[in-house]
Amino acid sequence: MSRPPLRPLNEMTLTFPALSENERFARLAVSGFLSVLDPNISELSDIKTAVSEAVTNAIVHGYRDTAGEVMMQVRIFKDSRISIKIQDKGCGIPDVEQAMTPLYTTSPEEDRAGLGFTIMETFMEKIKVKSKPGKGTTVILERTVQGKKRL
Amino acid sequence: MSRPPLRPLNEMTLTFPALSENERFARLAVSGFLSVLDPNISELSDIKTAVSEAVTNAIVHGYRDTAGEVMMQVRIFKDSRISIKIQDKGCGIPDVEQAMTPLYTTSPEEDRAGLGFTIMETFMEKIKVKSKPGKGTTVILERTVQGKKRL
């Protein structure tokens, strides 16, 4: 798969405080912004699920002990390629590889299943995770939207 | 009417390039974010219309000759008071009072009706406009949401 070209056709950046009620709003904003690509139900559901995982992680883990802002940036490139960046300035992840292991979670007592990263990897084509303890975490999710018309 | 208290209960900030296709997205984001207040159809329609006017003005007038970013911030305060700020860093308005006169428009050739500010004033309870030629324009819209349950 080739890298997306540098200039997006359209983009939006959203910031909101790390409140769990904003998880739903983040999904809504993503599907609203991508509606111009006319995604089919299955890919829209995949994208919303992946975004929900990343935003929830920022709220639940990133800002576990603190308040803070979550940033989400959605970009649309040529040929319906999309890139979604979710960023927090929270506690960060000491070992990203370990964190991405299926079923690994640091919050089992809160009914976290340890499957957030697994879902992001499965439902998107590409995932990049940058994190630094004490500085925060950035997750970049990428994929192509086929859309209804082109199926 | 009393001033809204200083700390919002929730807020979101959205930025997007001044493309006309984003007018729809801005309305969608506002109604999605305010859905927790359960606004009735009539107030939701009023708020969406006022927001649409301010965002369209930023795109049509503010960035008439240039590209740029539109910022929209929505805040929810106690007792369902809301405040919506729409900001551009475009050309600015030389005479705000004149601009706010009903039917006044600098773009009649583009079928602008000169009623944007009139609609914002009528459909919201309070409007503040700050503008500086060459620097940009900030519009702040405020009102209370009654909601379905409280009617």
Added chain:
Amino acid sequence: MIKILTTGGVTLAELSGDLDHHTARLMRTDIDRELAEKHPRRLVIDFSSVTFMDSSGIGLIMGRYRIMNEQDGEVIVARPPAYIKKVLRLAGVDRLAPITDDLRGLIPKDIFKEKEAEKIEQTAPQTT
């Protein structure tokens, strides 16, 4: 989105979806082309399927009013939903273009026949 049909000197423009600055530009192009080609004496704009409208809709009506008025024609604003009426009233649109909740008598009967014929032709929905 927009569907346009002219019969017997009457142009019926059926608008649907959100009517804002972005979509008004697309609708305007289609309506003005039809007016220039067919020279109707009456333009009926049907708002019954419009889901949102801001002052761009007022601009759309006023601009069409100016064109029709030049050739001694009229513009009728038909079947606006309640939230659109609010904007229309605020703009005082009815002083220039009458607002009606009923299409009967305003458009020739055979416009409906043509619409039926068109429906059978169109298998896929039209996109703008």
Added chain:
Amino acid sequence: MIKILTTGGVTLAELSGDLDHHTARLMRTDIDRELAEKHPRRLVIDFSSVTFMDSSGIGLIMGRYRIMNEQDGEVIVARPPAYIKKVLRLAGVDRLAPITDDLRGLIPKDIFKEKEAEKIEQTAPQTT
């Protein structure tokens, strides 16, 4: 949102709306209270009205599985829509909690009678 009913040792939890971290916390509280009070031998979670689910739904099922398993009870995942099945499969939920598209035989018949009675009582829709 959630509606819970227990009859004949079976608890039926009907979930609706989006199931994410935010709503899962509310649902969990209600389910766990019912389990602690009624000690059912079977918990049937009905997903047919769930409009979205992420891994928080898996956590909700797994947590309830642990509670039920301790008291030798079982959890059944009923009527999940297609997009939810995808998440369930990925998590391998069916190894612990059977997934079914049919409620018949799983819950006592009189649970439906109670539901009817409740419907008549409730004039306004319940909110959580």
